[in-house]
Amino acid sequence: MALEKPYLDVPGTTMFDADMARKGFHLNQFCMSLMKAENRKRFLADESSFLDEWPMTEAQKAAVLKRDYNEMLSLGGNIYFLAKIFSSEHISFQQAASTMTGMSPEEYKQMMISGGRSPEGNLYKTQDENDNV
């Protein structure tokens, strides 16, 4: 019997649960390797070769190369691990977050200064979104 996952109908949100952690193990451990300056240098010099050293799926590697953070999240990436990628490129958490929302960094920053994204309309998936789960 499957475990209950009540968070699946929260819109725009991927919970890093045990199943996702299993899927994303090598992706996240690759990210962790970027904590070392030497690895950051090697990664940025030749991304594909560095990624090939990790037993990640081709889809995970492609998502990293595209810097598609939403795709990385859906393939088991965790945001605190993925942060090692954008930190390697001196991109701030706020800038990186904006890329996941489809907003420009400036629009996103202004939204935060104005009090953040409102909970209104953002607590449950719509019927259409649910049909796509």
Next chain:
Amino acid sequence: MSKISASVYTSHVPAIGAAIDNGKTGEEYWAPLFAGYEYGKKWIAEKMPDVVILVYNDHASAFDLNLVPTFALGTGEEFQPADEGWGPRPVASVKGHPELASHIAQSVIQDEFDLTIFNTLDVDHGLTVPLSLMFGQPEAWPCKVIPLAVNVVLYPPPSGKRCYDLGKAIKRAVHTFDEDLDVQIWGTGGMSHQLQGPRAGLINKEFDADFLERLVKDPKGLSEVPHIDYVRLAGSEGIELVMWFIARGAMDAKVDEKHRFYHVPASNTAVGHLILENSDDS
């Protein structure tokens, strides 16, 4: 015997640490936030504890996915600021209190809380930002600090109730330590925030205001709020707030509220801060 005299609660946003380290606290963006911590700095100068038990979470700095302890207590003598990818924060190393920490570990494990114990571990912004907010930028931190790391990265974290009950066990442990120490316990992380996905940037002021109010007055009831409520209402990373229950559980049921502060935003996050004291007669 030792006693727990007070508790401090605060968010631990990394950008706050960067603002302090880079001398930006007076800038228009940051000044209102730091104004909310002025009271705490004066307060703690008068109420300086011997030891702070600091409840925080590691953010893929010291723990990666090879090892994910739910509760991990630091019994070592010293903990270095972690290099989180851009060099360690320029802050003092953290001195532990191995005797009290070991005593707490033995006591709470016998009390059925199966802690992980660590001795050598670098501590990240989750632990050092609260120290900077309360103590500023001293050459050395003015008291001993026992790190208590809680997993809130890999879902599910421990429940609010489990954290609240661990706080109670820590209180019992502190009360049976022979030396006369003044101990504070700090709960950090939160408040509402979401750092990932199309919903990133979620802030829920109503949720946060209710949380602050009930943490003071109805902590036991509040501790029973299920995880899904945090995820849905306070954002995927808002669930860090469960850590505040460890600190609150270690306090008396009835407390004196000395300070409350709330500010949006610090980077992607709502910042909350509370200072609670136990009554002298407890």
